[in-house]
Amino acid sequence: MLEQLLIFTRGGLILWTCKELGNALKGSPIDTLIRSCLLEERSGAASYNYDAPGAAYTLKWTFHNDLGLVFVAVYQRILHLLYVDDLLSMVKREFSEIYDPKRTVYNDFDETFRQLRMEAEARAEELKKSKPVGKPLAGYKKQGQVQNAGAEGGNKKNGDRGLRSDGGDGDGAKGYKLENGLSNGNYVDSEEPKVNGLFNGKENTSSNIGAFDVNKLHKLRSKGGKKTDTVVSKGAPKAEPKKKITKKNRVWDDSPRETKLDFTDPVGENGDNIVEVVAADQGESMMDKEENFSSESEDEEEEEVGKDSKPEAKKKGWFSSMFQSIAGKANLDKSDLEPALKALKDRLMTKNVAEEIAEKLCESVAASLEGKKLASFTRISSTVQAAMEEALVRILTPRRSIDILRDVHAAKEQRKPYVVVFVGVNGVGKSTNLAKVAYWLLQHKVSVTMAACDTFRSGAVEQLRTHARRLQIPIFEKGYEKDPAIVAKEAIQEATRNGSDVVLVDTAGRMQDNEPLMRALSKLIYLNNPDLVLFVGEALVGNDAVDQLSKFNQKLADLSTSPNPRLIDGILLTKFDTIDDKVGAALSMVYISGAPVMFVGCGQSYTDLKKLNVKSIVKTLLK
Numbered sequence: 116m117l118e119q120l121l122i123f124t125r126g127g128l129i130l131w132t133c134k135e136l137g138n139a140l141k142g143s144p145i146d147t148l149i150r151s152c153l154l155e156e157r158s159g160a161a162s163y164n165y166d167a168p169g170a171a172y173t174l175k176w177t178f179h180n181d182l183g184l185v186f187v188a189v190y191q192r193i194l195h196l197l198y199v200d201d202l203l204s205m206v207k208r209e210f211s212e213i214y215d216p217k218r219t220v221y222n223d224f225d226e227t228f229r230q231l232r233m234e235a236e237a238r239a240e241e242l243k244k245s246k247p248v249g250k251p252l253a254g255y256k257k258q259g260q261v262q263n264a265g266a267e268g269g270n271k272k273n274g275d276r277g278l279r280s281d282g283g284d285g286d287g288a289k290g291y292k293l294e295n296g297l298s299n300g301n302y303v304d305s306e307e308p309k310v311n312g313l314f315n316g317k318e319n320t321s322s323n324i325g326a327f328d329v330n331k332l333h334k335l336r337s338k339g340g341k342k343t344d345t346v347v348s349k350g351a352p353k354a355e356p357k358k359k360i361t362k363k364n365r366v367w368d369d370s371p372r373e374t375k376l377d378f379t380d381p382v383g384e385n386g387d388n389i390v391e392v393v394a395a396d397q398g399e400s401m402m403d404k405e406e407n408f409s410s411e412s413e414d415e416e417e418e419e420v421g422k423d424s425k426p427e428a429k430k431k432g433w434f435s436s437m438f439q440s441i442a443g444k445a446n447l448d449k450s451d452l453e454p455a456l457k458a459l460k461d462r463l464m465t466k467n468v469a470e471e472i473a474e475k476l477c478e479s480v481a482a483s484l485e486g487k488k489l490a491s492f493t494r495i496s497s498t499v500q501a502a503m504e505e506a507l508v509r510i511l512t513p514r515r516s517i518d519i520l521r522d523v524h525a526a527k528e529q530r531k532p533y534v535v536v537f538v539g540v541n542g543v544g545k546s547t548n549l550a551k552v553a554y555w556l557l558q559h560k561v562s563v564t565m566a567a568c569d570t571f572r573s574g575a576v577e578q579l580r581t582h583a584r585r586l587q588i589p590i591f592e593k594g595y596e597k598d599p600a601i602v603a604k605e606a607i608q609e610a611t612r613n614g615s616d617v618v619l620v621d622t623a624g625r626m627q628d629n630e631p632l633m634r635a636l637s638k639l640i641y642l643n644n645p646d647l648v649l650f651v652g653e654a655l656v657g658n659d660a661v662d663q664l665s666k667f668n669q670k671l672a673d674l675s676t677s678p679n680p681r682l683i684d685g686i687l688l689t690k691f692d693t694i695d696d697k698v699g700a701a702l703s704m705v706y707i708s709g710a711p712v713m714f715v716g717c718g719q720s721y722t723d724l725k726k727l728n729v730k731s732i733v734k735t736l737l738k
């Protein structure tokens with residue numbers, strides 16, 4: 116049974132709800148749909164599943180983009196109602212005829228909806244009754260008979276003897292050769308055999324381009340199996356072989372060692388470093404500077420989407436498209452949007468956006484533009500690009516204001532440290548970027564404590580200890596093979612006693628499919644309840660970003676013992692300086708998790724930490 120159907124504007128004004136149903140929805144499925152789907156450019160999805168204590172709903176929706184209306188239907192997920200899509204389309208058609216922007220009450224639509232619902236339910240029942248039972252097509256034999264026929268006269272692709280691939284009767288067809296090698300009396304074999312891509316002694320260029328020629332291999336074997344790359348004439352002198360370059364021996368003498376080869380710190384007799392690297396000598400962190408990651412995209416003019424489309428996308432011709440741009444189009448159809456969306460999808464994928472994300476984005480843009488009237492002097496390609504740019508900005512812009520320094524001072528007033536946990540897969544640079552965040556916090560007069568909770572990887576504690584010594588900040592460590600959740604808890608208690616403002620917790624790298632390590636991470640987060648869970652990921656990944664983030668969140672939710680499990684709150688992208696314009700991983704990660712990119716690592720020094728410039732990223736993606 117349908118739980119609820121309501122109509123509201125894109126501005127949030129509810130115009131009509133079904134009073135006949137009158138079911139009180141548990142939780143807030145409509146608000147969740149707007150926040151998690153419609154505002155996050157996931158409106159191209161077919162449906163949305165909402166889970167709440169004691170309720171499991173499925174929501175379906177449709178838009179009237181020209182009028183700015185949204186139609187949403189809610190029903191119990193277990194029912195699988197077949198008529199909802201049909202009902203939504205009929206409600207959309209009928210309501211758009213009586214819609215007036217000046218009206219806010221539509222009580223006269225109750226009777227119309229009752230009739231539409233009865234019609235949709237009756238049509239679904241008739242369709243269910245008249246659904247044909249699957250039977251084999253006439254002329255096709257069963258699987259066993261096909262195998263027997265293949266054993267007698269060769270392999271058959273079609274089930275019946277003499278059945279052509281185009282559906283005709285093979286035995287009575289003129290000029291048809293049976294698949295068993297025999298003709299039916301009317302067939303004349305006019306084609307010459309093709310061997311190794313040759314036809315009538317000439318190369319067949321229509322297919323097998325670039326295929327390996329077996330005849331050349333036989334000729335080479337007959338000549339000795341070797342082929343020289345160059346032919347040397349009798350009179351030409353033979354080329355001298357290149358001399359082998361040998362490495363010069365190092366001369367060990369009493370001369371001082373070159374300083375550029377020594378990257379280590381001087382060590383004293385007790386094993387302690389004599390020279391400490393002070394954080395203030397590194398300079399100002401890039402987090403406090405306003406810079407663009409893609410300066411080229413800021414200066415260059417954006418190309419039109421239509422230039423990247425294939426020739427078949429220009430069937431309407433120059434005059435037709437020019438006439439549409441001048442006169443305007445009544446309503447945009449999906450066929451009008453497909454060429455521009457196809458070009459945009461290909462462009463996003465070349466910028467390292469995951470294919471699944473690029474396809475969903477194009478579906479969402481199509482859903483927001485379909486049925487909308489095209490303005491005069493406007494091309495479809497420019498309209499699609501503007502809609503995609505708006506969607507990308509909305510996705511990459513954080514849904515809530517994230518100010519770590521403000522949150523740190525708020526926690527300080529409550530006399531407790533602000534706890535940040537760094538998680539991620541192996542080798543992405545969690546410890547190094549933790550030190551960059553610590554350096555940035557130190558510049559803002561915030562006291563920091565490091566917690567070495569990577570008790571799994573050899574050398575992890577020593578690596579973090581080196582960063583702590585260079586930055587001259589305290590570190591809490593308990594060695595290896597300890598429970599990281601207990602180590603983090605003791606570190607937070609120690610920081611509380613010492614009055615530290617922030618505790619940065621370093622965890623072991625783990626793959627998203629490693630359940631024991633994911634269970635230990637879930638325990639650490641549940642036991643210590645950190646203020647921020649940062650996922651550290653590489654900017655080099657494409658489709659892997661979707662798999663990593665989705666499985667991390669899924670494991671944290673499944674393995675947590677809390678009814679409200681903590682998921683990933685933010686993203687730190689590393690190695691951003693190595694990807695040129697392949698910035699699609701940032702979009703893929705934000706889209707799949709809903710968490711914003713809070714930091715971007717772009718170098719190997721402590722100052723190389725930046726904020727994400729959303730406008731620059733969007734221009735680079737659409738460049």
